[in-house]
Each structure stands twice: as structure tokens, then as C-alpha cells.
Amino acid sequence: MSSRIVVLISGSGTNLQAIIDACATADYPGEIVGVLSNKADAYGLTRAENANINTVALSHKDFASREAYDLELIKRIDAFTPDVIVLAGFMRILTPAFVQHFQGKLLNIHPSLLPKYQGLNTHQRAIDAGDKVHGVSVHFVTEELDGGPVILQAKVPVFDGDNSDDLAARVHEQEHRIYPLVVRWLCEKRLSMANEQAILDGNPLPASGYAND
Secondary structure: OOEEEEEEEOOOOHHHHHHHHHHOOOOOOEEEEEEEEOOOOOHHHHHHHHOOOOEEEOOHHHOOOHHHHHHHHHHHHHOOOOOEEEEOOOOOOOOHHHHHHOOOOEEEEEOOOOOOOOOOOHHHHHHHOOOOEEEEEEEEOOOOOOOOOEEEEEEEEOOOOOOHHHHHHHHHHHHHHHHHHHHHHHHOOOEEEEOOEEEEOOEEOOOOOEOOO
16 A cells, blocks of 8 residues: 655745656555645645645744644644655744654755755855765754754765856756655655664664665
8 A cells, every 4th residue: 555645845846746756656655645835836736736636835924833833734734644744845944843743754855965064055055165075865854953864865076166056956866866765765664763863674774874885
């Protein structure tokens, strides 16, 4: 039986599209049952509707506090009875109550080689630091911002003369490859989290996640 996936977005939803496309293949073990956004005009909602996926737009501006918003968001997500919750460009800092409710089911993708460059403007920060290698991390979500255990990383080169858009494009290409793969692992129940570590096929992963060179 397919695992039930809910995806949270705030923007154009390119990673959402990569997962939609993966789910459309014959052997993929998951199905996206709902897409939620805090912005009603997010293009990702259109992507979901085009794929006949249920959508929910829930504006944080309609709530008095972050806590009140997250409690309502939990209810809306729970209505889909999901097995896997995927943050795909969901531009909200989540409350501890939200994170704890979905602990071990909640994935995020971050455009850096964590623990480097938590937060925003990661591509420019990598260029400014003179890094020769940059990349992207998929990780479990914990209460620490961009601090949960890393599951998988992909590296890209930083070339002389790169601007942040050049680097972002290179990173996005890798995002669209590795995020559907990690979602697959969680759908297949090969992946779990215990004691602040990611576990794949019964083996604790190192701090930088799964590595198979």
C-alpha cells in the first residue's frame, strides 16, 4: 500500500513537482494526498491542482500567533492521515508543538551542506566565503532550525565568477534528484529517526548523511 504524503509549500513548488513526477512512476511507494500553502497565490498549488491533488491555502496572517497557526495547520495535515510530511520551500519557522507532533515523519531540504549556512542566502554566503564546493542537504526536522539529522547531501562545484543565481540553478538540479529519493526511503520505511540520528536500513547515518561514492 502506498504511503500517504503531504507537502507544504510557500512558492513555485519545483521540489513539489519533482516529487509529483516521481510519484507518477509505476514503482514509487508513495502518493501525494495533499498540498498545503501559507500563501494562496503560490504557484505550487496550481502544480498540485494540475495533478489532481487536494490543496489547502491557510494564511498565517489570519492567526493571532505562530502557535495558533501551527495548531490549525496540524489539524489540516492530520485530516489527510499522512505517513510522510515534506517541507518543500515552506517559508515558516515551525513551533516546537508542530515539530513534536510529526517527529520522525517530517523532512526538509536546505540549500547548503549542513551544518554550514543554516538560514537564508546560502548561495551568496558560500560564494563570499570562497568555498569551492557547495550543495544541498535533506534532513529530518527537529526544533533546531535547519539542525535535524542529515539524511543525504549532494555536492556541486563553485566556479570562479559564479553569482548566486548560477549556484542556485546548479543546486536546484541536485535537489530535484535527491529529495524524491529520500521521500521514497521514508515511504518504504527504510528510513527512521532515533536519538537525534537518521537510521537507514537499520544503520545510523554519519553527521553528513548517507554517502555512497
